[in-house]
Amino acid sequence: MSQKGFTLWFTGLSGAGKTTLAHIVEAEMRKHNLRVEILDGDVVRTNLSKGLGFSKEDRDTNIRRIGFVCHLLSRNGVAAISAAISPYREIRDEVRKTIGDFVEVYVHCPLEVCAQRDVKGLYAKAMAGEIPSFTGVSDPYEEPLNPEVVVDSSKETPEVSAKKILKKLEELGYLPKTEEVYSEEEEEEVKRRLEELGYF
Amino acid sequence: MGILDRLRSLGKSQVESKEKKVVLLGLDGTPYTLLKQFCADGTMPNLAKIVASSSLKQMDVSIPEVSSTSWTCFYTGMNPAQHGIFGFLDLQPNSYKIYFPNSKSVKVPALWDILGNYGKRSVVINVPETYPAKPLNGSLISGFVATDLKKATYPPELLPTLTELKYRLDPDAQKARESKDVFLEDIYDVFEKRRKTILHLFDQEKWSLFIGTITETDRLHHFMWDALVDKNHPYHNGFVDFYRRVDGLIGEVYDRLDSNTTFMMCSDHGFTSIEQQVYLNFWLKDNGYLKFTSDQPKSVEEIAPGSRAFALDPTRIYINLKGKYPQGTVEPGAEYEKLRAEIADGLRAITYQGKPVIKKVFMKEDVFRGPLMEQSPDLIVLSNYGFDMKGSTNKQVLMDREIFTGMHTQDDAHFLINRKDILDKKPHICDIAPTIMKELGVAIPSDVSGTALI
Ligand SMILES: Nc1ncnc2c1ncn2[C@@H]1O[C@H](COP(=O)(O)OP(=O)(O)O)[C@@H](O)[C@H]1O
Ligand SMILES: [Mg+2]
Numbered sequence: 001m002s003q004k005g006f007t008l009w010f011t012g013l014s015g016a017g018k019t020t021l022a023h024i025v026e027a028e029m030r031k032h033n034l035r036v037e038i039l040d041g042d043v044v045r046t047n048l049s050k051g052l053g054f055s056k057e058d059r060d061t062n063i064r065r066i067g068f069v070c071h072l073l074s075r076n077g078v079a080a081i082s083a084a085i086s087p088y089r090e091i092r093d094e095v096r097k098t099i100g101d102f103v104e105v106y107v108h109c110p111l112e113v114c115a116q117r118d119v120k121g122l123y124a125k126a127m128a129g130e131i132p133s134f135t136g137v138s139d140p141y142e143e144p145l146n147p148e149v150v151v152d153s154s155k156e157t158p159e160v161s162a163k164k165i166l167k168k169l170e171e172l173g174y175l176p177k178t179e180e181v182y183s184e185e186e187e188e189e190v191k192r193r194l195e196e197l198g199y200f
Numbered sequence: 201m202g203i204l205d206r207l208r209s210l211g212k213s214q215v216e217s218k219e220k221k222v223v224l225l226g227l228d229g230t231p232y233t234l235l236k237q238f239c240a241d242g243t244m245p246n247l248a249k250i251v252a253s254s255s256l257k258q259m260d261v262s263i264p265e266v267s268s269t270s271w272t273c274f275y276t277g278m279n280p281a282q283h284g285i286f287g288f289l290d291l292q293p294n295s296y297k298i299y300f301p302n303s304k305s306v307k308v309p310a311l312w313d314i315l316g317n318y319g320k321r322s323v324v325i326n327v328p329e330t331y332p333a334k335p336l337n338g339s340l341i342s343g344f345v346a347t348d349l350k351k352a353t354y355p356p357e358l359l360p361t362l363t364e365l366k367y368r369l370d371p372d373a374q375k376a377r378e379s380k381d382v383f384l385e386d387i388y389d390v391f392e393k394r395r396k397t398i399l400h401l402f403d404q405e406k407w408s409l410f411i412g413t414i415t416e417t418d419r420l421h422h423f424m425w426d427a428l429v430d431k432n433h434p435y436h437n438g439f440v441d442f443y444r445r446v447d448g449l450i451g452e453v454y455d456r457l458d459s460n461t462t463f464m465m466c467s468d469h470g471f472t473s474i475e476q477q478v479y480l481n482f483w484l485k486d487n488g489y490l491k492f493t494s495d496q497p498k499s500v501e502e503i504a505p506g507s508r509a510f511a512l513d514p515t516r517i518y519i520n521l522k523g524k525y526p527q528g529t530v531e532p533g534a535e536y537e538k539l540r541a542e543i544a545d546g547l548r549a550i551t552y553q554g555k556p557v558i559k560k561v562f563m564k565e566d567v568f569r570g571p572l573m574e575q576s577p578d579l580i581v582l583s584n585y586g587f588d589m590k591g592s593t594n595k596q597v598l599m600d601r602e603i604f605t606g607m608h609t610q611d612d613a614h615f616l617i618n619r620k621d622i623l624d625k626k627p628h629i630c631d632i633a634p635t636i637m638k639e640l641g642v643a644i645p646s647d648v649s650g651t652a653l654i
Contacts, residue, residue, distance in 0.1 A: 031307075157523070159293040181302045181332055182347075189347045190300050196373035197422060198477075198590060198604055199266070199288045199513050 003034055005074035006174050007067075007099050008165070011086045011144060012107030013136045014122060015114035017153035017161065018083040021107060024162040025169075026081060032176055034079050039066050041084030054133045060091050067095030074099055079174070087135050089142040103172065105165055106147040111136045113154040148172070219408065222636050223457065224464040225450060226274075226327065226413030228267060229421050231470030232258035232614035234428075243443055246451030250463070254618040258611070261469050261629040263567060263580055264515045265610040267328040267344060267418065268301065270468035270629055275310045275327060277633030277648035281570035283308050285329055286577060287513055288345070293575075295526060296501045296510075300345065303330050307572065309645075311633045312336050312409060318642050320408035323401050326369075326394060327413050328468070339405060341397070344370060344415055367397045371416055376423040377603060383423065384438045387416045391442070395449050402456060408640055412453070414446060421471040425606025429473055462639050463618040466632055470612030475586030476552055476599040480511035483598055487546055497593045503527065509543060509578075513591030514608075516577035517543065524574070540579055547581060552599060557587045569649070582610060615653075622653045 008025065010018035022038050029036045041062075045052065048065055052058040063086050073080035086092050096102040114136065115123040126134035133139040149168045151161035169175040182190060194200035235256065239248040261270045262279055264287055272285040280286045284307040289298050306329070312322035316337030324330065324340040331342035333354035341362065342352035346369045353359045371390045375383040391414065398412035420442055421428075427435035450465075457463055481500075484490035491504035500510045503520070505527050511517050519536055522528035530536055544561040551557060560582040568576045583589050587599075588607035615627045617635070630650030637644045638652040 157294055163293075181304055182300065186347050187300065190345050193345055193347075193370070193373065194288050194300075196376075197419075198588075198602065 003077045003079070004101070004174060005077040006079060006101035006103060006172075007070040007074045007095075008079065008081045008169070009070070009086070009092065009095070009102060009104045010081070010083045010107055011092060011104065011147075012153075013109060013111060013114045013141060014085060014134075015117045015119045016107040016109040017151070017158065018085075018107050020158050021105070021151070021153075021162055021165065022081045022083040024158055025165055028162065028166055029079055029175065034175075035077065036079045036081065037073055038081045038083060039069060041066075041082075041086075044084065054139065056088070060088065063088070063091045063095065067091075067098060070095070071099045074101055085135050085141070087139065087141045089144060092144065101174075103149070103169065103174070104144055104147040105149045105151065106144045107151055107153055107161070108143075109153045218460060220640055221408050221410070221461040222464060222639050223402075223410045223453060223461055224412075224466065224632075224636070225453060226271075226411060227417050227446065227465065227467050227614075228328070228413060228415040229418035229469055229471050229608065230467040230614060231472075231609065231612040232256070232467075233470070233612055235614055238440075238443055238447070243440055244447035244450070246447045246454065250450070250454055250618060251616070253620070254463075254616050255620055255622045256614065256616045257622075257627050259466065259613040259615040259627045259629060260611050261613050263562070263582055263610055264513075265469040265608045266514060267415075267468050269329075270613075271328040271330075271343070271413075272306055273629045273649075274466065274468060274632050275312070275330070276306070276308050277311070277630050277637075277644075277650045278308050279568055279570060279630060279649040281564075281568035281572045281576050282647070282649065284572050284575075286575075287516060289512065290575075291500070291512070291518075294524070296499075296503050298499055298501065301329070302345075303332055303334055303342070310336075311636060312338060312340070314637065314645070315409055315640065315642060318640075320640060320642070321406055322409040323405050323407045323411070324409075325398055325401065325412045326415060327411060328415065338407060338409075339401065341367070342369075343413060346370070361400070362397065365397050365400060366393050368393050371419050373419055373423070376419075380424065380427075380435055380438075384420075384435065384442075387420055387442065388445070391416045391445060395445075395452075398449070399452060402453065409636065414449075416442070417446070417467075418471075421606040422604050423606075425471060425473055427605075463616075464632070464636070465614065465616040466629070467613045468629065470609035470614075471606045472585045472609050472612075474588045474601065474605055474607045476557075477588045477590050477602060477604070478550070478557055478583065478599050479590050479592050479595040479597070480515070480517065480581070481591060481593045482595045483547070483550065484509050484511060484517070484543075486598065489543065492593065499593055502593070505529075508539060511591050512577070515581040515583070515589045516591070517579040517581065519578045536578075544579060547579075550598075552587065555584070555586075557583060559584045585609060617653070619654070623651070625653075627653055 026036045049062040070080035125131050126137040135141050170177050238244040262273050268288045272283045276283045285301050322338035326343040328343040331346035332351040333340045333342045340354045346352040368390045371386045375386050427433040427439045489509040490507045493502045493504045562580045564576045634644045634650050634652040
């Protein structure tokens with residue numbers, strides 16, 4: 001099967017779970033021998049978007065750059081994964097239009113939970129007023145209106161969230177359908193044989 | 201194939217016969233100590249001859265010492281927290297629902313996948329935990345628990361040959377309960393067909409790595425170990441005769457080797473006599489850690505609220521952690537650690553007729569290392585010889601006996617390689633894959649758990 005490229009676009013607050021989920025989904029895709037590339041917001045800001053700040057304009061530029069690279073990758077048959085906050089709806093929709101094969105995942109998580117997790121210690125600083133434009137605290141976040149997938153990382157484990165995403169990708173034909181290895185009768189047969197040897 | 205093609209392939213195989221190759225015969229559940237005995241008493245003359253110019257070593261396997269876990273360690277060189285096979289059954293994420301791990305559950309590449317990346321072909325016959333057969337550069341017939349020969353065969357073009365050879369996946373263990381004569385006959389029948397298939401593919405296919413595994417040994421041991429131990433047992437000769445046949449196959453394979461081919465053998469665990477079967481879930485229940493919603497629960501799916509721990513076959517204990525399981529009750533951190541220590545102490549105190557039942561209780565971090573630590577059992581038990589640990593949920597006693605007379609051992613598997621110059625240490629099953637990679641001149645992935653023995 002030749003691989004159809006696409007972009008998996010995560011959006012959500014800092015600490016919502018974008019990076020975590022991107023890596024789980026990546027590992028699953030690799031099991032299908034798919035070519036995958038992750039563009040993580042935190043990483044991109046150290047190279048491709050080095051020097052950009054957090055004004056609306058700079059944030060838009062950052063997202064457009066990530067979108068641009070995702071587009072290049074996608075049209076060359078790679079599964080491109082973006083894991084950046086991407087707070088503005090308009091820019092996300094613009095990128096969606098350009099790429100076409102675009103799957104948006106809203107990693108929902110209440111601000112309080114993100115702040116409590118404070119994976120990178122940024123919320124403490126933001127709330128102390130040390131970071132001027134911090135998404136969700138002192139800068140806007142616009143939820144997507146029609147994302148392909150919504151996960152709630154305050155209520156689900158990462159595995160459950162990742163499963164939802166993978167299922168959607170299967171439905172959309174970007175991932176081969178996972179066929180059940182054992183049919184019901186076969187599973188009974190497996191049970192019987194394990195039982196005979198005292199394993200079940 | 202036309203005559204030209206045939207000539208061409210002949211020429212090719214001559215050129216390539218200079219290349220290093222490895223043959224490994226697997227004997228499921230065959231202890232090192234038994235092979236030593238059979239070499240010494242003349243039961244296995246071919247093996248005895250090979251051993252004279254080889255290293256035959258006693259080998260450790262990872263725990264739990266069951267075929268699914270062990271053979272996956274064998275064919276990946278990695279430990280269960282890397283490859284993901286902790287036993288014949290496991291729980292689906294975030295639930296108590298059971299599933300049966302299979303080749304698609306294995307999270308890391310197999311030895312033959314790595315060789316395939318270097319253009320090297322493998323022939324792999326009857327290695328457990330390789331079902332369904334996944335594509336590889338070579339041919340593969342899956343082992344236990346394969347149910348459908350078609351799904352167990354790669355490439356599909358191999359299927360007609362197997363049908364012609366009347367290949368059988370497994371003996372029917374049900375027969376052991378009917379009659380030992382019928383069971384033995386069945387074991388001999390499966391072995392004979394497997395032997396023919398091994399030799400056929402050995403001769404007909406092109407390969408750098410050839411693995412042929414006999415699993416009938418394990419079945420024989422489970423049900424008839426008593427016949428081995430007792431020389432006056434009516435089936436003693438039936439048991440020993442089987443090993444004479446195995447020795448015959450070893451001879452047939454060894455005679456075919458050229459000087460570029462390294463010969464190896466291994467098992468996935470050893471065997472010893474059962475004194476008592478021991479039921480961990482009963483112990484957990486009896487000590488107030490576990491409750492079920494019914495009197496005769498079929499599996500841990502029937503766990504009741506308030507339970508703090510449960511066991512999966514054979515020696516895996518899981519703490520019912522909050523956040524990890526739907527009815528998790530134990531807080532991660534101090535409460536978890538305290539409970540683990542308490543359960544470990546309790547288990548160590550179990551005795552049978554004054555003898556300690558359990559040799560060692562490990563915390564998961566003592567034995568596993570890798571990205572799958574979270575799904576690893578929290579405690580894992582190693583029993584003393586004679587005490588066969590089971591994960592049954594419906595037992596109303598701590599110990600009893602069933603039809604089985606043999607049980608697995610962790611420290612008495614075997615490894616053989618037909619050269620004398622190998623590392624002076626007790627091999628571990630995870631060492632075999634890197635040893636084969638090194639022998640075949642392929643880079644060993646940096647994250648394997650084992651080390652090359654050469
Ligand atoms: N369902 C879930 N999906 C993703 N992360 C989760 C989930 N539940 C809990 N988490 C935890 O939340 C944190 C998310 O951090 P991270 O992935 O770095 O966030 P982001 O990349 O969105 O800033 C991790 O510590 C992760 O383990
Ligand atoms: Mg991140």
